[in-house]
Amino acid sequence: MYQTISxxxxxxxxxxxxAPILVDVRQPEEHADEHIPGSILIPLGEIPERxxxxxxxxGQDIVLYCRSxxxxxxxxxxxxxxxxxxxxxLHGGMLTW
Numbered sequence: 585m586y587q588t589i590s591x592x593x594x595x596x597x598x599x600x601x602x603a604p605i606l607v608d609v610r611q612p613e614e615h616a617d618e619h620i621p622g623s624i625l626i627p628l629g630e631i632p633e634r635x636x637x638x639x640x641x642x643g644q645d646i647v648l649y650c651r652s653x654x655x656x657x658x659x660x661x662x663x664x665x666x667x668x669x670x671x672x673x674l675h676g677g678m679l680t681w
Contacts, residue, residue, distance in 0.1 A: 586660035586671035589647055591681050594674060597645075598622075604645035604672065607638070609659045614651065618678060628655045631662055642668060649674035649681070 589597075597604055598620075606623035608615050615625045626634050628650070638646065646668065648656040653676055660671045674681065 585664055586657075586673055588653075588675045589672040590675050594647060594672075597647075602645075604647045605638075605641045607646060607648045607656075607659070608650070609648055609655050610650050610678075614678075620649065620681065623649070628659055631659050635663070635666060638663070638668070643670065645670045645672060647672045647674055650677045652679050653677040 594604075606620050608619050608623045608625045609628040609631065610625075611627055612625060615623075619625070624637070626637065646663070648659045648663075648671065650656040653673055656673045656677060660673050663671055
């Protein structure tokens, strides 16, 4: 399964040596408008065909985010069903970031 992480907790985690991997599951135009620096863009609809890009991060904390948290929750569920753990959904997405 996955956990939820608050924007404040994520900001604190990003300032550590063991910062999580960030995955933006929005569309490219949304990412271009605003995104969390250092995030990987993999739109939700492309997750199944691009899951191999996340293999190097298996076992590390991965935070997924979107505009509000709905698409990223779907991505978390998909990745969890495919054996990924240490998954976090950014609570409220970019709306709360």
